Amino acid sequence: MYKVILPARYLFKRRIAILAILAVALCVFMVVVVMTVMRGLLQDFREKNHNFFGDCIVSSQSLVGFTYYEDFIKQLEEQDFVEAVSPVINAVGIMSMPGSDLNDAKTLTGIDPARHIKVTNFAETLHYRKSDPQKAFVPTYDPEKVGCVPGIDMVYLRNSSGGYSHGLEPMPIELKISCFPLTARGNLLNSGMGSPVNTKNFFYSDDSHSGIVKIDSNTVYLPFGRLQSLCGMGGKNPRASAIHIKFAKGFPVTNGTAKVTSLWKVFAKKYETQAATSSEQTYATLMDNVVVESWKGYRRSAIAPMEKEQAMMTLIFGMLGIITVFIILVVFYMMISSRSKDIGILKSVGISTTSVVGIFIVFAGFIGCIGTAIGMSAGCAMLVRINSIEDWLFDKYNWQLWDRSIYAIGDIPNKIEWQMLTIIGTCAVVACLVGAIIPSYQAARREIADTLRVDQL
């Protein structure tokens, strides 16, 4: 019973115990808030990428693209694990605005909105055509004109609250897009016959806000067929750059990707063996450049740095955890040193060394549990109100944690994950116990007569 009574009394009688509780609470508070926000940012970024690219991407690593994509799409659509498929053209071009100095290299993405919205969340990224995304390339101000959808950051400047000021109708802006069409062998299509560049004019019909900065600031969406012909990928044996796939609901992405990979291998092999003419052999060779990847693999170059950042944060907080253990160790060393008389008294009435260690371990457990509970409660309270606190700071002092005119984030992520809280809480309590074990054991092992000697009091 003394194992409970004594630690409980030490807890409320010793000011240093309160300080130890506060140290634990502060560490837990900091870890809960920062890890939740960091994890939220990464998860948000992942979700945005996943939603924007679909579950699996069959893509060519060459600008030339690959043929027979519609045959493969047909095959995919017959699979029960596939929900929707969309062919995509990826190219690089020059965008200019007639009558202005604007002239910039951009990523061009050709999509068929009717198919693409079934695979990705493209529809939700639109502003004017959100409710009628199939008409994304039909300007509301002139339905006869061919529209284009630039990334939002190419059209508007983000304001300090992270929003954009759209007008009621899209502005009638004409954009000139120039491409270098390539043959299936990778040569310029028009070389030696006039201009090697294909140019077409498009009209701003909507903009896309995916939340992925690089895409919103550098990508122009064009109608699939138009970009295909601009890039010289149309004709008798049309080519595409990629096929985006959405799997049936609940079907694991890894399994689906593996299935698509094996389907593709069989598909490519079939065309390779059937290729008789030289042009058919060229088309079959294009398939060698095709890779099948999950959305995560396809976007790894963008996601990896963020994951690395999170790993770094975890490492930093791991070190913080070690510092916490050290703080607890120092606090306990001080506390236990001042309790050496008590240890002598306890041992003089027959309490074993292990039981004395047990008293201080229970004490450390109390400190860990109370500190963790306070830290977690404060952390959760902070997270629940983090956005309103930031709003208040912005209104009052014009200060933001992340300048929304620079960073493409909306609200600060504050979704509390109980699994993460459990891990943090357990680690904090274990850190306290680890910090207490060494000084407790050292003190408990001292000779009774030494601890009770008058000059030790």
Add this chain to the structure above:
Amino acid sequence: MSKLLNANGIHKSYPMGQTKLKVLKGLSLSIEKGEFVAIIGSSGSGKSTLLHILGALDKCDKGMVEFKGRDIETYSGAEFNRFRNLKVGFVFQFYHLLDELTMLENVLLPTMARAGTFGWISARKPAKKRGIELLDRMGLADRIKHKPYQLSGGERQRVAIARALMNDPELLLADEPTGNLDSATGVGILEALEAFNKQGQTIVMVTHDDRIAARADRTVRLADGKIVK
């Protein structure tokens, strides 16, 4: 009377810089059951060290302490704890009460240690009864919920005696129990010890005061690490 404790050829020294300070030099002592023995000696003569060795709070460098015929050096760790918990009770000059516990809790501590956390559930009621009885005998029935800092030195020493007797030990070792008290209070403590001795409690008391030692059945004088009388 049968022999309860026998110390034979006890040597004890403490490191002091490069040299060793020899405190006990081959001391031998025997305690009979029911005796009230006073060990007397000047300050630094090794009285407290001897008492600590007899009560297994310290170890001797050389020699042997037998309790009821068994060398306590042969005890295992658990047996040492049981010995301190059940066989001997200690009363210290500076009371050594736990400041965080009430008087009753301090008295109950040896029984709590014996019973363990779960055993305490069944042991609590009779232990509490005995604790209150002991405190009542010491004239502290109305102070059971007080903390040590709320009591006088004499009252604290009475609580320490009650704690030492809580598990009804065969041997009570008192290290200058009146050394920190005024003479009137000291007399009260001695009277309490005498009363317990009359009921058969074996007591070994250390003191430097001849008048206090005179109240014991037998006086053992310690000088230069040896018994001289």
